[in-house]
Amino acid sequence: SSDLLSEVGASAGLNLQFDRYRYRLGDLAWGEQSDVFLSPEWRGDTPPHERIDVIERAGCDINPLDPSSAEDRLRLMSYVWADQTDRLERTAAALRIAMEHALHVEKADAVDWLQRRLATQYPGAAHVIYHSVAWQYLPDDLKQAGETVIAEAGARATPDAPLARLQMEADATPGGAAMTLQIWPGGEKQEIGRADFHGRWVEWRGWTES
Numbered sequence: 001s002s003d004l005l006s007e008v009g010a011s012a013g014l015n016l017q018f019d020r021y022r023y024r025l026g027d028l029a030w031g032e033q034s035d036v037f038l039s040p041e042w043r044g045d046t047p048p049h050e051r052i053d054v055i056e057r058a059g060c061d062i063n064p065l066d067p068s069s070a071e072d073r074l075r076l077m078s079y080v081w082a083d084q085t086d087r088l089e090r091t092a093a094a095l096r097i098a099m100e101h102a103l104h105v106e107k108a109d110a111v112d113w114l115q116r117r118l119a120t121q122y123p124g125a126a127h128v129i130y131h132s133v134a135w136q137y138l139p140d141d142l143k144q145a146g147e148t149v150i151a152e153a154g155a156r157a158t159p160d161a162p163l164a165r166l167q168m169e170a171d172a173t174p175g176g177a178a179m180t181l182q183i184w185p186g187g188e189k190q191e192i193g194r195a196d197f198h199g200r201w202v203e204w205r206g207w208t209e210s
Contacts, residue, residue, distance in 0.1 A: 002053045002125040006117050008110045008146075009134025010059025012067050012076055013103045014094045019054050020101065021094070025202070035093035044193065044204035055125055057103060060113040064105035067098035087198065110138060111145045118153035121161040132168040133177065133197060154184035168195055181207060 007016050022034040026042035028049055065072040073095050080087045106113060114129070121127075129150065135143065150165060157163040163184040171178040176196050182189035193204045 001050065002055050004122055004125055004127045005054055005057040005059075006114070006127065006129045007057075007059040008114065008129070008131040009137075010061050010064065010105045012065040012072065012095070013059050013098055013105045014067075014091075015130075015132065016057045016059050016103055016105075017094065017097050017101060019052055020097050026204075034097070036090055036097060038090070038199065040196070040199050041201035042204065043201060045206060047204055047206060058117065059103070059105040060108040060110060060117075061105050062107070062109065064107050067095050068102070109142075111142055111149060114146060114149045114153075118149065118163075121156065121158070123158075123160050126162045126164055128164045128166060130166040133170070135167065136169050151187070154182075154187050157184035159185060170197075176201075176203070 005016055007013075010016055019031065020034060021036040021038055022031040023029070024037070024039035024042075026044070026046045028046045030049065065076055067073060076095065077088065077091060080091055082088075118127070118129075135146075138146065150163075154163050165180075165182045167180045168177045169180075173194075176194045178191055179193045179195055179202075180189060181192050188210070190205075190207055192206055193202060195202045
């Protein structure tokens with residue numbers, strides 16, 4: 001599938017490079033050879049094996065970090081616990097990939113940015129909005145405004161220009177974050193699994209066709 005990516009709370013844009021990483025998800029190996037290898041403890045069925053063709057990617061953050069800045073790289077690395085050498089190595093490798101594939105994360109308010117980002121439709125491509133451990137930190141009024149902007153864009157979605165929203169955020173259930181997916185046209189929303197906040201495990205449910 002052809003996809004446009006829009007990430008809210010993108011920081012240094014490392015998650016926007018996800019298709020440049022290598023994964024082991026249960027029995028599924030996905031992605032090309034990469035210095036970033038993600039192999040969480042996988043609980044549940046094997047996810048579908050789909051090819052993803054990212055045709056454009058963009059992100060926003062109220063305080064973005066620049067992977068080409070030594071100071072910003074050091075700051076990002078400082079957020080990783082010092083005894084977790086595997087996470088430090090993965091983060092350093094992801095920063096190298098981000099430097100190689102330069103991507104500007106815009107310094108912007110999430111709602112204003114989404115409004116601009118969602119104003120244009122792209123026939124023949126799915127537009128995927130996603131955020132992880134970011135939406136929960138928005139003030140309630142901005143959350144509501146953001147939900148409205150996304151819902152309005154969803155109402156304009158067509159089968160040829162669908163919209164999807166993928167989230168990994170804390171909810172009322174203790175133990176990890178909820179992974180939810182909402183797809184337009186239609187706006188159906190499902191919890192497709194749960195995940196450890198640091199990616200150590202994933203409980204996969206997948207999408208259930210109605």
